[in-house]
Amino acid sequence: MSLAGITKEERGESMTEALIQMKHICKSFPGVKALNDVSFDLKAGEVHALVGENGAGKSTLMKVLTGVYQCDLGEIFLNGEKLEIRNVRDAQSKGIVMIHQELNLMNHLTAAENIFIGREYRKGMKLFLDKQKQNRKAADIFKEMNLEIDPDVKVGDLSVAKQQMVEIAKALSYESKVLIMDEPTASLTENEIEDLFSIIRMLKEKGHAIIYISHRLEELAAITDRVTVMRDGTYVGTSNTHEVTTDEIIKMMVGREIFVTKQGEFQHKEAPVTLEVRHLHAGKMVRDVSFTARKGEILGFAGLVGAGRTETARAIFGADPHESGEIFVNGREVKIHSPSDAIRSGIAYLSEDRKQYGLVLGLDVDINIALPNMEKYHKNGFIQFAKSEKNSTEQTELLTIKTPSIKQKVKLLSGGNQQKVVLAKWLTKNSDILIFDEPTRGIDVGAKNEIYKLMNQLAEEGKTILVISSELPEIIRTCHRVIVMYEGRITGEVSGAEINQDAIMNYAAKKA
Numbered sequence: 001m002s003l004a005g006i007t008k009e010e011r012g013e014s015m016t017e018a019l020i021q022m023k024h025i026c027k028s029f030p031g032v033k034a035l036n037d038v039s040f041d042l043k044a045g046e047v048h049a050l051v052g053e054n055g056a057g058k059s060t061l062m063k064v065l066t067g068v069y070q071c072d073l074g075e076i077f078l079n080g081e082k083l084e085i086r087n088v089r090d091a092q093s094k095g096i097v098m099i100h101q102e103l104n105l106m107n108h109l110t111a112a113e114n115i116f117i118g119r120e121y122r123k124g125m126k127l128f129l130d131k132q133k134q135n136r137k138a139a140d141i142f143k144e145m146n147l148e149i150d151p152d153v154k155v156g157d158l159s160v161a162k163q164q165m166v167e168i169a170k171a172l173s174y175e176s177k178v179l180i181m182d183e184p185t186a187s188l189t190e191n192e193i194e195d196l197f198s199i200i201r202m203l204k205e206k207g208h209a210i211i212y213i214s215h216r217l218e219e220l221a222a223i224t225d226r227v228t229v230m231r232d233g234t235y236v237g238t239s240n241t242h243e244v245t246t247d248e249i250i251k252m253m254v255g256r257e258i259f260v261t262k263q264g265e266f267q268h269k270e271a272p273v274t275l276e277v278r279h280l281h282a283g284k285m286v287r288d289v290s291f292t293a294r295k296g297e298i299l300g301f302a303g304l305v306g307a308g309r310t311e312t313a314r315a316i317f318g319a320d321p322h323e324s325g326e327i328f329v330n331g332r333e334v335k336i337h338s339p340s341d342a343i344r345s346g347i348a349y350l351s352e353d354r355k356q357y358g359l360v361l362g363l364d365v366d367i368n369i370a371l372p373n374m375e376k377y378h379k380n381g382f383i384q385f386a387k388s389e390k391n392s393t394e395q396t397e398l399l400t401i402k403t404p405s406i407k408q409k410v411k412l413l414s415g416g417n418q419q420k421v422v423l424a425k426w427l428t429k430n431s432d433i434l435i436f437d438e439p440t441r442g443i444d445v446g447a448k449n450e451i452y453k454l455m456n457q458l459a460e461e462g463k464t465i466l467v468i469s470s471e472l473p474e475i476i477r478t479c480h481r482v483i484v485m486y487e488g489r490i491t492g493e494v495s496g497a498e499i500n501q502d503a504i505m506n507y508a509a510k511k512a
């Protein structure tokens with residue numbers, strides 16, 4: 001049962017069994033020791049989970065294995081033979097391929113073009129692209145994966161789930177033996193996750209070895225054989241997945257126990273209505289949406305993908321236009337045509353897609369937090385940098401953002417820590433109505449809990465909070481009341497003790 005401290009011999013494994021062995025890997029960046037003497041092994045035909053808090057070093061370890069980074073110290077073996085991996089191509093040629101946390105596809109190219117980018121099929125003395133052959137080859141791979149994707153479709157027109165599948169197809173086209181998936185399910189819904197799992201099981205049966213990074217610990221039992229835990233750049237332990245509980249894994253990840261509390265009944269039923277939306281129509285995905293939210297209330301929006309939750313939020317925030325309907329803030333009708341109208345009315349929206357809407361990756365943490373809040377720091381035509389830095393430092397501590405300093409470029413932070421920076425800048429805004437869209441995507445269990453506490457605190461201070469989340473446990477745990485949507489319409493509402501998975505799912509699949 002115990003994880004750490006078991007030798008391979010005790011586990012009945014011999015060293016030769018490992019397909020990949022990483023030994024004593026060290027890697028530092030300026031101001032950060034990302035990996036400190038980490039060892040890791042992977043067997044043929046296994047799905048091996050790699051877990052740890054945000055910034056623990058998971059992505060970095062895998063980037064060392066795939067040649068994105070060179071390690072400072074340490075060795076890598078493939079089938080017992082020492083490997084020199086100098087770049088991504090070296091790794092690919094050995095059949096080691098990674099699907100990154102942020103997908104790397106070209107939206108304007110087709111699925112087939114993305115798969116074979118840089119190694120296109122050619123004809124006529126290699127002068128011309130052999131589009132037919134390329135599409136045929138892509139179709140073969142999709143067929144093998146039991147997928148219905150047109151090789152000729154532009155990747156930008158596919159759902160995130162399908163884009164993920166194209167990335168996997170691309171990885172398979174390299175005849176990969178080792179496939180690394182960095183948080184593949186972070187943006188997928190339940191059904192899509194099941195599809196991904198079927199593909200993983202099929203790959204496993206065909207003898208591929210898979211390294212699976214995820215913050216959704218409840219998935220591990222369904223799909224992985226072993227789990228390795230990292231903490232603060234070090235190796236903590238490895239165990240057979242079915243021999244550990246989620247609680248034990250969490251304890252190894254964070255070094256302490258985490259207590260989870262469920263939200264109770266909303267106590268201030270007579271509190272003033274702060275936000276009222278009447279008969280909102282916006283495009284196909286928002287159909288006659290009406291609801292109210294009160295001061296101090298945490299209101300959840302649940303539903304399947306395509307239910308129209310994000311579209312509703314975007315319409316309220318003025319990020320997308322709406323055709324008809326009224327929005328009232330504190331009892332007064334407000335006309336919202338753009339995000340700045342919404343912000344002026346006291347509404348902030350934390351987008352689900354941090355990369356596209358949230359952050360300027362090339363700028364530092366402090367500036368990213370300050371950017372939407374400049375009006376706070378202006379005085380007599382000058383920007384009060386010290387004030388902004390003080391706030392950024394406080395937010396960094398409050399949200400436990402792991403960074404050597406607030407002057408670090410955001411693109412150098414780990415995925416989960418980038419998400420926390422997005423949170424920090426909207427919290428700084430201090431708006432009265434906060435819309436959180438997938439607030440904890442990619443965030444580790446410990447920090448998630450901190451964010452739930454923070455939401456409670458904000459609600460208690462009198463803010464109104466709207467939460468959109470595809471993770472039902474998150475909705476169930478955090479919300480006083482939950483609105484369920486299906487195909488752009490509200491199909492039901494549950495509150496207090498009635499909030500549970502069955503009640504929500506019942507409405508989520510129902511026509512209004």
Ligand SMILES: Nc1ncnc2c1ncn2[C@@H]1O[C@H](COP(=O)(O)OP(=O)(O)OP(=O)(O)O)[C@@H](O)[C@H]1O
Nearest residue numbers: 029034054055056057058059060412413414415416
């Ligand atoms: N190119 C880089 N330059 C500087 N620091 C980096 C770089 N890449 C990663 N780091 C730092 O190394 C540490 C480990 O980051 P890594 O991305 O491996 O974490 P992770 O375990 O994948 O976290 P998450 O769950 O948030 O994705 C972090 O502190 C991160 O800020």
Ligand SMILES: [Mg+2]
Nearest residue numbers: 059101414415
């Ligand atoms: Mg990562």
